[in-house]
Amino acid sequence: MKKNLVMAFAVALLAGGLNAQAQAPTAAPAGALKLGYTNIDYVLAQTPEAKDIQNQLTIQRTQSENEMKRMSKELEDKYEAYQKGAAQMSDVIRSDREKELQGLQTRLQEFGRTAEQSLQTKYQSLVNPVVQKIQKAIDAVAKEESYQYVFNLDAGSNTIPILLVAPEENNITESVLKKLGIDPAKAAAAAAAQTPASTTAPAKPATTGSSTTTVPKKK
Template identity: 30%
Template sequence: MNKIFKVGSLIAVMCFAVISLQAQKFGYVNSQAILAEMPDVKQAEANLEALQKQLEKKLQDGLTKLQQDYVAIQQKVERGELSPKQQEEEAKKLQDRQTQLQQDEQNMVQQIQKKRADELNPILEKVNKAIADVAKENGFQFIFEQGVLLYFEESQDVSSMVKAKLNM
């Protein structure tokens, strides 16, 4: 009798496990494609490109000026207008300016990275919220990124639902 009870309990547990696995809903989304279509992302990319061009122009202007000053000092040296001490001082000034330009370049990269994060993070949060809302509203326990899946059924693509949630 005890054995029958154990076997019956085991079968019931297995049935519940199979039923609960079948009840889980999985979906996937191609967030890169969604982001590529979003007007907010296009505007953010335009803003970043404008900032990058502005900073690169400023850096290029500084580099051009440095090169011109280097040529001018070289010409003065060739004409004998600078004493060895003045040559040393001018070389030090040029070296300091070059170091400053390198620091400016590093600052430019950091500034662009910060601007990118400032522009894109709210958009990514908006997309993630839309994905979570679609999951809750449609009973999905899991929504995966399409790029990490090795196999998927086209019918499980929830990208269109997320786009609708984002009013796209």
């Protein structure tokens, strides 16, 4: 719904700009509507902080995944031992072992949820200050170059961009990079030398997964 509203707003602005141009037989008046665009994900990926953000997220994710593997192995080993000896166990011991297995599985699932939430929080805490810095640069460029509106070209992974067609002269990305102290030519060369997956902004955290071992229910 939000995306639809943004696209409708963009269409209305573009239509207004076209109408203004159609009514002006000569050069556009000084107060004519001026629209610009950039790609925040691309700009973010070119910042000095991007690599450090990615490294910190990778370290935390790896630590969480290793702990998940350890806990999963512990659960699997104890479940295997339970299966081998269940027939010879008394009801009291069997019930106690089943309770232990259920407790381990609950801990594993809870750890997975907590680890994922922690990774999301870490991502936001690292990325938000950089995005705020980028926004200030966009604001400055928009003011200096008289853009009333600036759109983000990329709406996110697996989504349709907000702007499907736009004139290159309204692309303010190079100006934003310069405002951030980044050489646009070097940034473009570095991005071209990398794989497509590594030219985007620091990846948002992925889930750490969960155990597939099904423990017996307590009788």
